Amino acid sequence: MAAPRPARNPINLVVRVLIVALTLATAYIHSTLGGLLFTLNAAGYVVAALAMVVPLGLAIRFRWLVRLGLIGYAATAIIAWYLTGPRYDVAYAAKAIEVALIALLAIDLARNDGNPIPILRAALGALARSINRQRRTPGRSG
Amino acid sequence: MLAPVLGPVLALGVALAASACGPASLGRSAPPSSIDPTAPVVTARDLAFDRSEIAAPADRAFSIVFQNADGVPHNIAIYADSSLARSLFVGEIFIGPATRAYDLPPLASGSYFFRCDVHPDMQGRLLIAGAG
Numbered sequence: 177m178a179a180p181r182p183a184r185n186p187i188n189l190v191v192r193v194l195i196v197a198l199t200l201a202t203a204y205i206h207s208t209l210g211g212l213l214f215t216l217n218a219a220g221y222v223v224a225a226l227a228m229v230v231p232l233g234l235a236i237r238f239r240w241l242v243r244l245g246l247i248g249y250a251a252t253a254i255i256a257w258y259l260t261g262p263r264y265d266v267a268y269a270a271k272a273i274e275v276a277l278i279a280l281l282a283i284d285l286a287r288n289d290g291n292p293i294p295i296l297r298a299a300l301g302a303l304a305r306s307i308n309r310q311r312r313t314p315g316r317s318g
Numbered sequence: 319m320l321a322p323v324l325g326p327v328l329a330l331g332v333a334l335a336a337s338a339c340g341p342a343s344l345g346r347s348a349p350p351s352s353i354d355p356t357a358p359v360v361t362a363r364d365l366a367f368d369r370s371e372i373a374a375p376a377d378r379a380f381s382i383v384f385q386n387a388d389g390v391p392h393n394i395a396i397y398a399d400s401s402l403a404r405s406l407f408v409g410e411i412f413i414g415p416a417t418r419a420y421d422l423p424p425l426a427s428g429s430y431f432f433r434c435d436v437h438p439d440m441q442g443r444l445l446i447a448g449a450g
Contacts, residue, residue, distance in 0.1 A: 208390065209390055209391060209436060210365055210388060210389075210390030210391075210436075210437065211365055211390075211437050211439075260438070262393070262411060262435035262436045263435075264391075264411040266391065266411075
């Protein structure tokens with residue numbers, strides 16, 4: 177897994193600022209729509225925005241996962257809207273923001289973590305090894 | 319790292335959100351078109367329609383007065399049935415408090431499905447009966 181690198185590079189900083197701004201913008205739009213689903217969606221975006229900048233060791237170490245998670249979250253929101261969502265100006269603006277967000281997250285991921293496939297493969301391998309170790313632990317009933 | 323990021327982030331986020339939800343999308347500026355006094359009135363309040371059925375005459379154009387009393391966007395969209403396979407009318411989505419008169423095309427006698435496209439749980443039946 178790639179070692180965490182602080183975003184001190186000016187380009188990294190700009191990209192990070194844009195990511196958080198776009199995430200908060202789409203969170204704000206969803207928060208104005210009313211209803212539990214939109215409110216939860218907005219809350220998810222706010223949490224993701226915080227996770228992108230919070231200077232905690234755990235968050236920094238797993239920033240790659242936050243990036244991938246936010247890409248998946250935004251992509252899911254776009255697909256769900258495409259399948260069932262209303263077509264009007266605010267929705268189009270929110271989806272445009274989410275598309276830009278995904279593009280910036282991909283750039284941020286590539287600049288900080290490299291190719292995400294080996295990262296995911298390594299993470300899944302570590303998870304599988306951990307599960308196997310637990311299965312082999314003596315004293316467990318089969 | 320947090321401090322230099324937060325200031326610009328908040329400013330940009332607010333600007334983006336404000337531009338996305340500008341006056342054009344608020345729908346408060348456009349007054350209702352000429353409202354038929356006999357047109358059925360439907361109100362959306364607290365994420366619910368105040369009535370589950372609307373009645374209108376068959377085979378002639380008619381209006382529905384839609385009052386959005388919520389501070390969130392709503393509309394009325396009419397479909398042949400709840401499968402949503404055939405859309406018959408999609409009313410403008412607008413944020414309340416505001417009122418719109420929707421002018422609908424003639425519909426044949428029968429029962430139709432209506433809902434708010436933004437909040438699909440808000441729904442009801444449009445009953446079209448013999449003219450008069």
